[in-house]
Amino acid sequence: MKKLFQISLALLICSCTTESKVNFSGDLEIGIEKESTLKQETAESYQIQVDSNAFITGYVNQKTVDVVVKLFNEDDEEIGNIDSPARGLEHFSFTIDKTKNYRIEVEPFKEESGDYSIKINAVEARAN
Secondary structure, X not given: OHHHHHHHHHHHHHXXXXXXXXXXXXXXXXXXXXXXXXXXXXXXXXXXXXXXXXXXXXXXXXXXXXXXXXXXXXXXXXXXXXXXXXXXXXXXEEXXXXXXEEEEEEEEOOOOOEEEEEEEEEEEEOOO
C-alpha cells in the first residue's frame, strides 16, 4: 500500500509540472523588452507566429504616449483590442485559436506621439 501511494504521488507531481511547449517566433522575443517611438497617426507592427490553443500575455509601457494595442490575424481581421490607462503599463492578453501568422499593432491614441516599449511576458498552452 505504501508503494502504491508513492507511485501515485510521483505520477501526480509529474502531471502537475509538465508544460506543453508552444512554438512562438517573430519580431518579439519572450521576456525581452523592445523600445520604440511612435509618430502621430502612425502605428508600429510586430509580426509573430504562434501555435494554436496558445495564450499570450505581455504589456506596452506607455512612457510618453498613450497607446492602443491590437491583434490581427493573417487575413487582416482585428481579433483583439486593448486600450486602458493613459500612461504606465498597458497589459494585454490574447487567446490564439489557430496556428497562423499574427500582427501585434501599437498605435498612438488620437494624435499623440512619444516613446513606449513592448514585452511579451509568456506564451503558454491554453488550459483545456
